Amino acid sequence: MGARRWLIEIVALAVQCAFVVPGAGTEVPAYVPSGQAVPVQARAYLQELDSYEHGEYEAAAAAVQALNVWEVRQWITAAIAEIENRILALERADVSPAEVSRLTQAQIRILRLALLVHTELVMRLREESSIESQLWLCQRILADMRHLKLPEDEHGARDREALRLLARDWYAVVVSQLQYLGNLPYLRGHLDAGLALFQDDPELVLAHGALDEASADLEFVDRSLAGDIYTRDFILESRRLLTAAAEDYQAVLQLQPGQHEAMLRLGRVSRLLGNRAGARTLYDAIIESDAAPRLKMLARLFHGELAELEKNPTEAEAQYRSAHALAPAAQSAMLAMSRLCDARGDLACARDWLERSFAAASPDRQDPWWGYLRGQAWLAGERATRLRKRGLGK
Secondary structure, three states: OOHHHHHHHHHHHHHOOOOOOOOOOOOOOOOOOOOOOOOHHHHHHHHHHHHHHOOOHHHHHHHHOOOOHHHHHHHHHHHHHHHHHHHHHHHHOOOOHHHHHHHHHHHHHHHHHHHHHHHHHHHHOOOHHHHHHHHHHHHHHHHHHHOOOOOOOHHHHHHHHHHHHHHHHHHHHHHHHHHHHOOHHHHHHHHHHHHHHOOOOHHHHHHHHHHHHHHHHHOOOOHHHHHHHOOHHHHHHHHHHHHHHHHHHHHHHHHOOOOHHHHHHHHHHHHHOOOHHHHHHHHHHHHOOOOOHHHHHHHHHHHHHHHHHOOOHHHHHHHHHHHHHHOOOOHHHHHHHHHHHHHOOOHHHHHHHHHHHHHHOOOOOOOHHHHHOOOOHHHHHHHHHHHHHHHHOO
């Protein structure tokens, strides 16, 4: 029997159990008589899991969008319970370990594919309640993975590690998506949950720091007026968040020495906290490294800002021009140059750079600075590809 047909038959037996969700005192029959009606949506859902595995990612995500999340949860629960009953029956019958292993891999496959399909769907949604319901379903699938009764042998240990890495990658993907959507409260809860499971994961720690940095930064309308229009408690809270961000970035650099984004962010936060010399050292290190061009561009931009603060317009202009060369479509370097020209009284120069920034305006948001406070949103696609590869094993 082919993999597709076998999976559908296994779960068809489960959903024939009238969607009974196993709980205390509830038993799911190990055998369900054939001929009973299987819900059409349940069959369609299983087919979409299979089509996803065969590369039809877009179609699978679109097909499950209208499904009721609670019903899907029941289908998955019933399927896993049915397979679990079969495993127990086989163990009592003293059959070969290979047959038990085959059913265990079926459990893993259903959960893994369900997690991937609904993650793909989260990446496409924009409506808040729909996102939250899909994330809830993904969390329940992850909980099932953690509670699978895997054998205490080499194969079981390998499966446990593979599922652990899949869960870690899932947290990173959703972090990028929530950063992109700018959903900071939900992002904080998601990060707290992820860090409870993966305390020293550098990607999650970096994202946590970026969240604190963004939370501190977005409160200000104009930081230059901080001493005039913001209360003392407001300033203290901002400093607390920036200090917490700096601690996270330092922790990342202990885990991954030389991590470029952590260095860049630590430099900026250090400057905001008053440590200009430390910021300069970190910016220089990024500029001289093999960091991604977007990070080098930001290091140049921040370096120019620092030079302006230190009344060194010649150095500031050199840094802004270098930033512009690294990202010609970025408006931020053009606007910085316009401001610099205006400060020295060269209105023609200021107008020229301003007009060039208008011409460069684009909905594509190609400017690294526009996405800086959204953390690692720019890695969403790359992380989704990594998750898919991890989940499909290819």
